[in-house]
Amino acid sequence: MTAPRFLVLADRDFGPLTSKTANSIIRYLPERTVAVLDSQLVGKTAQDVLGYGGAIPVVGTMRDGLALKPDAVLIGIAPVGGRLPEQWRTWLAEALDAGCDIWSGLHSFLADDPMLVEKARASGARLLDLRKPPADIPVSSGRAKEVDALVVLTVGTDCNVGKMTAQLQLVKELKARGQRTTFVATGQTGIMIEGWGISVDAVVSDFTAGAAEQLVLQGSKDADIVLVEGQGSINHPGYSGVTLSLLHGSCPDALILCHQASRVHVGDYRPGAWVKIPPLTDYIRWYEDIGSAVHPTKVIGISLNTYDLDDAAAKAAIAKAAKETGLPCTDPVRYDSAPLIDAILAARKGLTK
Amino acid sequence: MTAPRFLVLADRDFGPLTSKTANSIIRYLPERTVAVLDSQLVGKTAQDVLGYGGAIPVVGTMRDGLALKPDAVLIGIAPVGGRLPEQWRTWLAEALDAGCDIWSGLHSFLADDPMLVEKARASGARLLDLRKPPADIPVSSGRAKEVDALVVLTVGTDCNVGKMTAQLQLVKELKARGQRTTFVATGQTGIMIEGWGISVDAVVSDFTAGAAEQLVLQGSKDADIVLVEGQGSINHPGYSGVTLSLLHGSCPDALILCHQASRVHVGDYRPGAWVKIPPLTDYIRWYEDIGSAVHPTKVIGISLNTYDLDDAAAKAAIAKAAKETGLPCTDPVRYDSAPLIDAILAARKGLTK
Numbered sequence: 001m002t003a004p005r006f007l008v009l010a011d012r013d014f015g016p017l018t019s020k021t022a023n024s025i026i027r028y029l030p031e032r033t034v035a036v037l038d039s040q041l042v043g044k045t046a047q048d049v050l051g052y053g054g055a056i057p058v059v060g061t062m063r064d065g066l067a068l069k070p071d072a073v074l075i076g077i078a079p080v081g082g083r084l085p086e087q088w089r090t091w092l093a094e095a096l097d098a099g100c101d102i103w104s105g106l107h108s109f110l111a112d113d114p115m116l117v118e119k120a121r122a123s124g125a126r127l128l129d130l131r132k133p134p135a136d137i138p139v140s141s142g143r144a145k146e147v148d149a150l151v152v153l154t155v156g157t158d159c160n161v162g163k164m165t166a167q168l169q170l171v172k173e174l175k176a177r178g179q180r181t182t183f184v185a186t187g188q189t190g191i192m193i194e195g196w197g198i199s200v201d202a203v204v205s206d207f208t209a210g211a212a213e214q215l216v217l218q219g220s221k222d223a224d225i226v227l228v229e230g231q232g233s234i235n236h237p238g239y240s241g242v243t244l245s246l247l248h249g250s251c252p253d254a255l256i257l258c259h260q261a262s263r264v265h266v267g268d269y270r271p272g273a274w275v276k277i278p279p280l281t282d283y284i285r286w287y288e289d290i291g292s293a294v295h296p297t298k299v300i301g302i303s304l305n306t307y308d309l310d311d312a313a314a315k316a317a318i319a320k321a322a323k324e325t326g327l328p329c330t331d332p333v334r335y336d337s338a339p340l341i342d343a344i345l346a347a348r349k350g351l352t353k
Numbered sequence: 354m355t356a357p358r359f360l361v362l363a364d365r366d367f368g369p370l371t372s373k374t375a376n377s378i379i380r381y382l383p384e385r386t387v388a389v390l391d392s393q394l395v396g397k398t399a400q401d402v403l404g405y406g407g408a409i410p411v412v413g414t415m416r417d418g419l420a421l422k423p424d425a426v427l428i429g430i431a432p433v434g435g436r437l438p439e440q441w442r443t444w445l446a447e448a449l450d451a452g453c454d455i456w457s458g459l460h461s462f463l464a465d466d467p468m469l470v471e472k473a474r475a476s477g478a479r480l481l482d483l484r485k486p487p488a489d490i491p492v493s494s495g496r497a498k499e500v501d502a503l504v505v506l507t508v509g510t511d512c513n514v515g516k517m518t519a520q521l522q523l524v525k526e527l528k529a530r531g532q533r534t535t536f537v538a539t540g541q542t543g544i545m546i547e548g549w550g551i552s553v554d555a556v557v558s559d560f561t562a563g564a565a566e567q568l569v570l571q572g573s574k575d576a577d578i579v580l581v582e583g584q585g586s587i588n589h590p591g592y593s594g595v596t597l598s599l600l601h602g603s604c605p606d607a608l609i610l611c612h613q614a615s616r617v618h619v620g621d622y623r624p625g626a627w628v629k630i631p632p633l634t635d636y637i638r639w640y641e642d643i644g645s646a647v648h649p650t651k652v653i654g655i656s657l658n659t660y661d662l663d664d665a666a667a668k669a670a671i672a673k674a675a676k677e678t679g680l681p682c683t684d685p686v687r688y689d690s691a692p693l694i695d696a697i698l699a700a701r702k703g704l705t706k
Binding site: 201208286 | 460492493494495553554555556557558559561562563587588589590591592593594595596597598599601602625627628631635638639642643646647
């Protein structure tokens with residue numbers, strides 16, 4: 001992939017917990033983000049809205065965004081079900097007319113929309129559907145257990161708690177320490193950042209574990225440590241099947257449990273949430289018990305998302321989680337990632353396959 | 354649906370554990386099965402091969418099968434991954450030329466094969482892809498927990514142990530006892546038999562639990578008891594995600610654990626099986642613990658598949674499973690289904706939603 005500069009589309013949804021894809025692009029590719037489009041937050045900066053991202057401006061119209069000369073419009077929200085809001089199609093058409101590519105991680109594929117396809121053909125711009133899985137993914141047979149690398153999967157108490165972000169922080173630090181480490185992207189945002197991967201939640205369910213298996217076999221080729229991006233949660237009413245496919249397909253040797261300290265219900269950030277998040281020790285039992293039913297695995301640390309707490313409350317939450325679980329705990333975005341890095345290196349050392 | 358008569362295609366795979374779809378059609382729709390095509394078993398009857406199905410003949414060529422005037426050729430095997438063996442396409446073309454419909458439960462859709470589509474168009478025959486999911490399945494939000502009916506899901510120690518068959522036996526008996534009961538088909542064979550349903554394993558994984566939710570909402574409309582066909586197993590390296598989507602999407606109040614007494618490994622009937630089947634009590638813990646993470650559920654009985662054991666060994670296996678688990682146990686195909694029927698009626702009585 002070349003390195004295009006993005007206009008990030010997050011209309012009426014730009015915020016710390018809602019515009020998940022936008023936020024990760026801003027966090028990991030700020031130098032390639034020209035602006036965010038949100039008609040309700042015009043004039044603010046990414047820093048104002050998210051607390052990071054510096055001076056990246058928020059614009060209110062596609063015209064203002066295109067004036068900043070992006071190479072591509074990147075769809076920065078993931079609506080429930082991942083389908084394209086109808087009203088956005090006219091904006092995308094406008095961008096395509098201007099010769100801008102469109103990067104999308106939605107379940108509904110741009111390439112299935114004849115109007116957009118025609119616009120792209122006319123201007124020579126490209127439609128990139130990053131969630132579209134490759135053809136011919138096999139059924140998993142558990143072959144990922146055979147790789148020599150240490151495989152670490154992030155698992156969560158919910159969607160959108162920081163499973164990808166934790167791995168991106170850890171891969172950076174492990175590489176800085178000279179460890180041959182691969183980040184394996186399993187969702188559209190990770191693919192946008194890393195340049196390869198499969199959105200496992202877009203794979204037909206008989207083959208979802210097979211997709212995870214393929215990714216680990218690929219990611220472990222030149223690495224001693226493979227960090228797999230987790231998805232969903234084992235008690236999420238809608239997405240638990242994706243979570244378990246990933247747990248069994250990737251055969252992780254070690255798990256890092258990710259949680260947002262202030263979260264009360266699964267899916268709290270959307271209306272209608274009702275499954276109460278139980279103690280972290282319940283999750284540890286579930287993930288270890290069910291994960292080990294296919295390949296022995298242990299939770300080796302806790303990654304706590306404390307973005308909405310003040311420093312004292314964040315530190316208290318970290319100490320509480322560590323005490324409750326008896327495991328190393330940190331917020332690897334906000335504080336030192338060393339407790340988790342050390343746990344990974346210890347697991348790598350102890351690995352006998 | 355009308356009631357077509359089938360030629361069942363199961364070439365080189367017709368047998369008690371391999372040709373799963375064929376076998377269920379023969380068991381539940383014998384009067385509509387004109388023959389089975391298997392070139393290696395020509396001259397035998399279904400009874401010879403399966404131990405049931407009476408005089409239904411095995412033929413060795415499509416011509417011999419078509420001579421018996423079927424209305425449709427039904428694809429009676431489900432290869433791993435569910436894709437169509439290349440060599441069968443010429444047979445299907447021959448059948449279409451003769452005006453026969455094709456019923457398929459494969460993951461590869463007949464309607465995506467231009468040659469078959471053209472043949473069908475020319476003769477007026479129809480291609481029925483029963484595994485093709487409907488469009489616009491929502492993400493599950495756990496709404497199935499709100500239905501008034503008792504929802505009973507079969508769960509298994511593996512694929513292909515009798516999760517659909519158990520429910521078909523139980524629905525028959527519950528209806529005979531005057532209970533308003535619905536069978537909810539979640540796989541292609543159940544759909545062929547029942548006439549409606551969704552193959553949940555063919556649904557994109559973000560929406561698989563949503564498919565289960567839709568089926569339970571539909572199936573509970575005029576019923577006091579809803580029997581949901583289970584899929585896969587919670588420790589199956591390839592299919593566990595489908596299993597968990599079904600467990601969380603259907604919100605069962607009660608579970609019936611299905612096992613084949615002689616099975617040693619998950620997937621034993623195919624090469625490469627390596628996950629050893631643990632004690633039934635492990636499965637009970639897994640299914641209750643993880644199922645109840647979304648909606649409270651209990652295993653209320655064991656359905657034991659003893660088809661390959663003699664009478665004494667079968668009865669001993671049933672007694673052993675009942676003792677190990679402390680739960681009612683029977684082989685509802687071979688023996689009286691009363692222990693499971695009584696457990697379901699007791700659960701229905703105890704249900705307070």
